[in-house]
Amino acid sequence: MRISDVQSEEVLAGLPSATLAPRPLARATELLRGWSAQVMLGAAVMTLFLLVALIGPAIAPYAVHAQVGHVYASPSPSHPLGLDNGGYDVLSNLLVGARTSMIVGLCAAVVSILIGGTIGVIAGYVGGRTDGVLMRITDYFLVIPDIPLMIISAAVFGRNTRNIVVIIGLIYWTTAARLIRAQVRSLRQRVYVRRAELLGASGRRVLWTHIVPQVTPLLIANTVLMIANAIFAETYIAFLGLGNPTTPSWGAMIQSSLAGGAIFYHAWWAVLPPGIAVTVVVLAATLVGQGLEDSLNPRLRAGHLAVRRFRLRPLHGELERE
Amino acid sequence: MSYTIKRVGFAVLTMFIAVTLDFFLFRVLPGSAVSGLRCQNCTLQFKQAIIHQYGLDKPKFEQYLIFLVRLLHGDLGTSVANNQPVWSDISGPLLNTLPMLLAGTLVAIVIGVLSGVVSAWRRGTLVDRGSLWTSLVFYAMPTQWIGVLVVFYVASVLGLPRAGIQSSTLGILGTASTWATIVDRTRHLILPALTLGVGLYGQFALVTRSAMLETLGEDYVLTARAKGLSNLTVIRRHALRNATLPLVTLIALSAGSIVGGAIVVEDVFSYPGIGLATVDAINQNDYPVLQGIFVVLTVSVILANLAADLLYMRLDPRVRRELDGVTG
Numbered sequence: 001m002r003i004s005d006v007q008s009e010e011v012l013a014g015l016p017s018a019t020l021a022p023r024p025l026a027r028a029t030e031l032l033r034g035w036s037a038q039v040m041l042g043a044a045v046m047t048l049f050l051l052v053a054l055i056g057p058a059i060a061p062y063a064v065h066a067q068v069g070h071v072y073a074s075p076s077p078s079h080p081l082g083l084d085n086g087g088y089d090v091l092s093n094l095l096v097g098a099r100t101s102m103i104v105g106l107c108a109a110v111v112s113i114l115i116g117g118t119i120g121v122i123a124g125y126v127g128g129r130t131d132g133v134l135m136r137i138t139d140y141f142l143v144i145p146d147i148p149l150m151i152i153s154a155a156v157f158g159r160n161t162r163n164i165v166v167i168i169g170l171i172y173w174t175t176a177a178r179l180i181r182a183q184v185r186s187l188r189q190r191v192y193v194r195r196a197e198l199l200g201a202s203g204r205r206v207l208w209t210h211i212v213p214q215v216t217p218l219l220i221a222n223t224v225l226m227i228a229n230a231i232f233a234e235t236y237i238a239f240l241g242l243g244n245p246t247t248p249s250w251g252a253m254i255q256s257s258l259a260g261g262a263i264f265y266h267a268w269w270a271v272l273p274p275g276i277a278v279t280v281v282v283l284a285a286t287l288v289g290q291g292l293e294d295s296l297n298p299r300l301r302a303g304h305l306a307v308r309r310f311r312l313r314p315l316h317g318e319l320e321r322e
Numbered sequence: 323m324s325y326t327i328k329r330v331g332f333a334v335l336t337m338f339i340a341v342t343l344d345f346f347l348f349r350v351l352p353g354s355a356v357s358g359l360r361c362q363n364c365t366l367q368f369k370q371a372i373i374h375q376y377g378l379d380k381p382k383f384e385q386y387l388i389f390l391v392r393l394l395h396g397d398l399g400t401s402v403a404n405n406q407p408v409w410s411d412i413s414g415p416l417l418n419t420l421p422m423l424l425a426g427t428l429v430a431i432v433i434g435v436l437s438g439v440v441s442a443w444r445r446g447t448l449v450d451r452g453s454l455w456t457s458l459v460f461y462a463m464p465t466q467w468i469g470v471l472v473v474f475y476v477a478s479v480l481g482l483p484r485a486g487i488q489s490s491t492l493g494i495l496g497t498a499s500t501w502a503t504i505v506d507r508t509r510h511l512i513l514p515a516l517t518l519g520v521g522l523y524g525q526f527a528l529v530t531r532s533a534m535l536e537t538l539g540e541d542y543v544l545t546a547r548a549k550g551l552s553n554l555t556v557i558r559r560h561a562l563r564n565a566t567l568p569l570v571t572l573i574a575l576s577a578g579s580i581v582g583g584a585i586v587v588e589d590v591f592s593y594p595g596i597g598l599a600t601v602d603a604i605n606q607n608d609y610p611v612l613q614g615i616f617v618v619l620t621v622s623v624i625l626a627n628l629a630a631d632l633l634y635m636r637l638d639p640r641v642r643r644e645l646d647g648v649t650g
Contacts, residue, residue, distance in 0.1 A: 139332070139336075140335065140336045140339045141339075143333075143336050143623070143624055143627055144336065144339070144340045144343070144578075144620055144623075144624075145577070145578030145579075145581055145582065145619060145620055145623040146578055146579075146582070147578060147579065147581065147582025147585065148578075148581065148582070148585075148615070148616050148619045148620060149343070149616070149620075151585070151600060151604070151612075151616075152344070152347060152348075152612050152613070152615075152616045153347060155603075155604050155609075155612055156347055156348060156609075228462070232464060235464045235466070235467075236464070236466070236582070236586060239464075239466045239586055239589070240585070240586070240589065240600075240601060240604060241601070241604060241605065242604060251464070254464065254466060254467050254470060255466075257470060258466075258470045258473070258590060262474070263473070263474040271470060271471070271474060274467070275463065275464065275467035275470070275471070278462075278463070278464050278467065279459065279462045279463045279464070279467075280462075282462040282463075283458060283459060283461075283462035286458065286461070286462060287458075
């Protein structure tokens with residue numbers, strides 16, 4: 001490829017050279033305007049939960065493993081969500097458990113995105129045989145069922161929060177790797193990247209100034225989606241008794257409501273709060289992540305969680321209005 | 323044809339990698355399963371005998387080869403907890419899980435497809451929004467929590483058993499008839515299957531909806547409508563049939579999460595399947611059994627994926643031609 005080829009492409013495209021390299025910041029503000037109510041709502045909810053995770057242990061009215069009344073005492077002014085099967089304050093456990101869930105969610109998501117992102121960028125940028133090998137490996141790991149793998153890893157190493165973070169992160173990197181690789185591959189073909197290469201920029205420079213900033217928004221969207229997955233996975237692990245027994249978590253609360261026979265006490269306050277918390281935060285993360293992904297990468301719109309309006313060719317009966 | 327061979331080769335390699343991972347996790351990494359054999363009041367001789375019995379004193383690579391050869395003979399090892407072959411420990415639970423798993427998947431597909439079709443047909447309306455949000459909320463709920471809610475609040479209303487696979491009173495007055503056993507087992511199956519189905523249906527609904535929206539915009543659907551076919555026929559014969567393809571892929575891809583869901587659902591309902599066996603093995607630190615369960619589940623999921631891919635090729639002549647054209 002010669003420089004003139006690239007230039008003629010620019011001319012053909014009728015674009016002034018300055019606009020060829022899209023500025024990430026400008027794109028981000030543009031995106032902000034385009035954000036749907038769903039994304040905003042999800043982001044607000046997630047912020048709230050992050051806040052709770054930060055200050056939860058400080059504002060929890062009681063110690064988490066302190067018996068402060070009768071087993072399954074019903075909600076009262078001093079215990080707004082009642083007590084659980086150990087006579088512990090449900091609200092306090094919920095607030096402190098938020099920290100466990102959010103830490104696991106955030107850290108595991110970051111771990112998986114770091115691994116997946118690195119592999120995706122390398123595979124997409126280097127291409128050729130490296131790409132083939134890396135994507136093959138990714139394919140193999142994509143097929144190995146995540147939950148059984150998670151269970152045996154947690155059984156061998158688990159029972160503390162750090163190990164659980166690492167296990168979840170190590171298991172969920174595959175989707176990010178494929179996604180990022182596809183994006184990097186398409187970026188490599190862009191005129192401004194090819195021109196930078198032709199002007200003699202080193203591979204490292206092209207990668208860090210042209211490729212990485214462009215995939216970062218997608219990485220962030222994926223991280224948010226991954227938070228939902230990781231929080232979900234944490235409740236699984238805790239529910240199966242593989243979590244850290246000394247820190248309260250939402251998964252462990254669900255488990256103890258079942259094991260403690262909350263039903264015989266009609267103790268809905270021990271059953272509902274942890275499940276609702278997980279559902280709300282997972283839903284919020286899904287909405288934000290999916291919304292971001294949709295607006296960042298319209299070609300991914302056939303994605304598996306398509307929550308949006310489809311533009312269709314007019315159907316019978318709608319023809320006149322078009 | 324060449325695609326089929328390649329695809330089978332891929333599946334076999336994946337199994338090999340999974341099995342290697344299995345060995346690596348339990349035998350090679352420090353602080354792994356071998357230390358699970360540690361016990362407080364065992365004598366040194368006893369420990370050494372155990373280590374020798376499980377072949378843990380041999381070099382790692384030799385252990386790995388023995389492990390592989392045994393696996394190829396269908397030998398999954400011996401349970402630490404009861405000294406039985408792992409296979410005989412988990413084949414029973416596996417058989418119990420299968421009908422529950424299939425019923426649950428069926429529930430998920432039925433609810434998912436119905437809700438997706440209605441959503442797509444009435445797109446943009448209140449019905450669409452309602453079904454979309456319902457799917458999303460169920461998608462976000464932890465399956466085990468749905469199970470707990472069902473055990474606590476639904477079981478008594480429906481008058482269905484909330485635990486086990488069979489009534490303990492069954493067969494107390496002489497052998498129960500086959501029919502009575504089937505009825506009783508089905509009654510025990512309903513709630514776990516329902517829980518699994520409800521926990522999984524969300525993504526089926528979302529995928530059906532997007533696939534249907536795509537096919538509904540196609541010219542052949544417009545033609546079908548112009549011919550004056552009824553709505554039901556258009557949906558069934560023209561739109562939904564072409565929307566099945568992404569669904570097949572999704573079902574295969576979610577084989578892993580279906581299995582995962584089944585594990586916690588069984589734990590909730592004390593349903594004596596592979597999930598409960600997993601939990602028992604975890605509680606007893608029975609690593610050979612856990613190892614065996616992982617191998618069995620992984621191989622099943624990989625085979626399910628393989629089957630779906632080959633099915634996909636059969637279902638879509640375009641893919642068949644393209645793949646065989648490129649590779650063959």
